[in-house]
Amino acid sequence: MILVLWTVVTAAFIGIAEGHRHHRRGGGATELEAFHYAAAGAGGNRAHVARLTDFGGVGDGVTSNTAAFAAAVANLSKVAYDGGAMLVVPAGRWLTGPFNLANHFTLFLDHDAVILATQDINKWSIIDPLPSYGRGRDAAGGRYSNLIMGYNLTDVVITGNNGTIDGQGETWWKMFRNKELNYTRGYLIELMYCKQVLISNITLVNSPSWNVHPVYSSQVIVSGITILAPVNSPNTDGINPDSSSNVRIEDCYIVSGDDCIAIKSGWDEYGIAFNMSSKHIVIRRLTCISPTSAVIALGSEMSGGIQDVRAEDITAINSESGVRIKTTIGRGAYVKDIFHPDDNFDPKAIPVVRNITYSDVVAENVTMAAKLEGIPGAPFTGICIYNVTAEVVKSKKPIWNCTDVEGVSSHVTPTPCAQIPEYPDRITHCPFPEDDLPVDCVGLEECSYWRTNP
Template sequence: MKRHKSVENKAKKVCLLWLSLFSFSALWAQEPVQPTVRQVSFPNDTLNITAFGAKGDGQHLNTEPINEAIIACSQKGGGVVLVPAGLWLTGPIEMKSNVNLHISREAVVLFTDDFNQYKLVESNWEGEPAWRNQSPISGKNLENVAITGSGVIDGNGGAWRMVKRNKMTETQWKKLVSSGGVVDEKANIWYPSESSLRGAQQKKAGVMRPGTTAADFSDVKDFLRPNLLVFTSCKRVLLEGVTIQNSPAWNLHPLMCEELTLRRILVRNPWYAQNGDGVDIESCKNVLVEDCTFDVGDDGICIKSGRDKAGRDRGMPTENVIIRNNIVYHAHGGFVIGSEMSGGARNIWVEHCSFIGTDIGLRFKTTRGRGGVVENIFINNINMVDIPGEAILFDMYYAAVDPVPLVGENREPVQVVKLPVTEETPRFRNFVIRNVHVHGAEKGIFVRGLPEMPIQNILIENANIVAKKGVELIEASNIELKNLTIATEETNPLIHIDNGENITIDGLDPKEGVDLLVSVSGGASKKIQLLNTAKSNIKKLSEFSNGADRKSLVIKK
């Protein structure tokens, strides 16, 4: 009797394991509860910056009167600081607690291109402590702070940014070079000054190292571009209604903040803007991004949590984030996690968003050395149109290059080597992506993990994709593609799997004729099954190479 129960229990365990491998979507039937993000509240008292001597003529430098108005408002218990109609030239603005900086519809806040107005300060650059020029708008350790209205905040970023020649027409390039500045030895990149060029030639210029001070980087100061708006360790933050554009580097950088809301803002940068991200939400908790529009030079809506050891030592994941009802036009990625995600990211919802012409739609990127765990990501109802790269991408070989190669650009293939798993090994797991509609992409789905750490537990359900190429799964485990309708130009193969384990493709509907349905390569490939596939227009079902066993694939009705 005891032996019978032991065998029965063992059978149950095997059954449960099988279900977890091939039907793990059932385990995600109950998602975590979405967070409630606390909102700001201000007294009705209003201070007009003109009462402090500000002049909206585009020539008078208003740094002091604007900051004096903010300080006075905070000291009296809080309220609204009004920027009325006008063109308000200013240097850095430092926000204070309990202040709502309200930009009128007819107002433009323009930050000066006089770099002397921006001192070098202790800051953060791409996930590491660094000396940078002071951000045009900043705040640290604040509570209950907002920037609202429907006016424009312009970072004057063209004065700061380098520009790549191959991102401009010949006429644009000649005009830029003739305006001043310098070009590198190969005449491929324009820099605004010699100081900026010197910084580009240094490895990690500005990054804090033991024994260095701001003075050590004075000769490359111009290179140390600030992010336009940086809030650090703040609680209850609102950005609403305004247009934020033309940043020296990233547009918006909330760092280690809690209770953050971005609502109905427009974020813009030229498409060629180097590091011109829309928003980078780094090590933040309880975040809402809704009804916003992004059209920028780098990633659109991006989740980060620090880089490499610095991010792991900080140990603050970005968590409890809701991103809904947003539109992203040009950007390297529509919604992005990484690559600086060393502190982790978890419990993130992305809903009802549209990506129009973004290089990649859903972009999840990392590389060895980062470490960190990205998990529990829930994505639903996404539209994509005219995506030059991949519609959905997971890549653990991020190489800090533009996602879509430019004309004439040659890139070396990645060198695949299996390394030991350490704290520097990143992890992507537990993603649920449902109801995705793609009309035009270079590739529908691309997943590439590491030999020592495959990308794990991904469900993509109810996807309708029109793309040049189909699906590629490399070093991936526990992947379920369910109800995938796909039309591609290249159909040899439609789906490629390399060293994939526990892969289920259920309800595949190819809309065009297919030469080869699935190719399987790699000796580690196993437990792959195709269920309920429409086979009427398929010439060949399967092909195996590079040590793949024919038994690794099962095709059922």
Template sequence: MRLRFFTLVCLCCCWFVSSEGETVSCSKIVPLGFRSGNISITEFGGVGDGRTLNTKAFREAIYRIQHLPRVGGTLLYVPPGVYLTEPFNLTSHMTLFLAAGAVIMATQDSSNWPLIAPLPSYGRGRELPGGRYMSFMHGNGVQDVVITGENGTIDGQGDVWWNKWRQGSLQFTRPNLVEFVNSKDIIISNVIFKNSPFWNIHPVYSSNVVIRFVTILAPRDSPNTDGIDPDSSSNVCIEDSYISTGDDLVAVKSGWDEYGIAYGLPSSNITIRRVSGSSPFAGIAVGSETSGGVENVLAEHINLYKMGIGIHIKTNSGRGGFIKNITVSHVYMEEARKGIRISGDVGGHPDDKFDPNALPLVKGVTIKNVWGVKVLQAGLIQGVKNSPFTDICLYDINLRGVTGPRNPPWKCSDVSGFAHQVSPWPCSELSSNQQGSCANYS
């Protein structure tokens, strides 16, 4: 029976900040329009019993969308049930719609998991030399793709991958849950992402990406299960989401050492708003892979609980690249090892070919309106020798916790900037009466 219903229609009302500082509505760059075609996975033999393998059904349904295009594209409906499947590719002008109670579940049999080439800005797999496993849902060179629904679930069943990683038995880098490469006009909303084998949502070399109203879950001890990692991508909006994983909740990246420098594609115009969550690592992170550069990032109205580090900007000698025009504001954190860390000695290298003299530029980082309780150490800002971090601006920050001889409130080196109404009072490097570019604060 042909499915009959209306496609979800809305405008994604989030924002990004342009390089000129102008706030721009994301609804102007990623409108979600009407799909003229509707098909159901059951029309292609999909069975949601949790046991039947549905790889053929998903691949045939997406083939139909790709080769019988309709004006406005086609919606693929997944009704309630548990649909076990191997990885599959997405195509342009499609909406993957998960009904309430629908679960798309990854098989745990890695023997049929496709291998793909490493990303050129990384030069190898992120974990191991050579290629990498394809993401569970993968889009390469696609546009106008929507993953949405009624809070259905995409389950990566990652525990088998985590155990192989712990045992050192993997030969290639683990798969992400969802990855878009060289793609544009992507919307991900109203879906639960669960137990990713590796990073959860990874837009790379992509533009005009909206991620909102998502829930991302993985155990605290699951290795490298980052929530959302915009990577060498532009015009990315992340908002109104809850993330609780084993690694950084949101991490902005742009390539790794000499490979990222050569590829030279920065991440820019990234907005993160109204995100909450918990992790043993960072809440809002930039890096550590930033060799293509990161600029124009705004993160605001963030709530963090039981964190390793609240706000972490991280790079290393050999990275090159730049980190500039970063603003983080209106952050609440409760129980954190460290409130703020801006560090130039974090992250390893892909191989021994990196240039140790490729020093990163970190300039123009503003952190303001931050309140923290049960914070063990307020902050650590450690620049790079011969490339100090400049224009580090701290305003209206109150981080309360345990301090003493073993836990000084702040540690700083190779940094200059300005502080105003910061408690506990930061290091002398940020106490200058010369505000410099920090005078733009309002």
């Protein structure tokens, strides 16, 4: 079952716990400087703090820091169960290849710190495809490693004083468009089989492909981040929870060449066999710009199922669609003619889509109020639309395009299609759950990082 709940579409972008400074005088000309940042659950103040420069890091934008990041994580992981550790990336431009994180670990990007992804393709090792996909998305076979990775970790924080991770993706985009890649592009951040994850107060730019990819993970919070990519860049999705549960996305600003948020759960027979759904996901106070894609997409890879998705206080600016459910018979996904079925592909595997709610929505300057296309013989059911106003400009497209769907509506302008009839006296609201998800009960506490300045 899929439950999409959408309310109120006006909100300002709000940064959560943005770093700020306090100064204390010390002896002579020395002073202490503090940055305050958010941490979730157990990931509070770490007992051990080190800087990348302690491990030979050089922030000149030219020197490779791959070995420095690896050494830093390896050393700090030794104190994971002794109060945890934080690696501070200070101001500078820190060129690096892919690197891993550790348990009970915080990666902190200071103000004016920029982690630069290397453009040397040989520095990106080849890793196996995800088991719920069975193959790469760009090309059959393996995939390039991701820039920042975590595997089977607990209590991981990526945060900062609005530092930046720059994927330098233009080289990858050109190779992808020219069909010069033999493997699938890596992502900026991928956390696999992880729990208790917080990503906050950073800026991600120019990812080679997806930006943030929690996969097979739980208890994930993404709060107060900015994601920027050219609107014509290929597959630069913002945040993609994939076969993950209890995910909270809030107060984020995304400009993307693809979907701003895409909820996924594996692809075709691989996703069906892996059988791990995405569920209990809340998205609030999101601002999205994506002229050719969706603000929130479900799919196209959704073969493991998607359930209980709640979205509220969403601002969509110059976007192709607000909420888009992408699927088709057999695949559980729509893949734009790039991939083809494998030997075990089941053409009779029909996805079930039901219980979709849209409430309290205002849309301006749109070419269609809605495009609702179900599957012949397996219609999308349980659609409820309440208190929705769409200002439709002159267009050759139909105002409503409805096929193979069933539902009800009330107080909707313009008048919806016959498959979603209006019952203004009977329908006073559409259902929206009032219970809190477990991830909603995780508070963000303020922590401090102190440093001495000469």
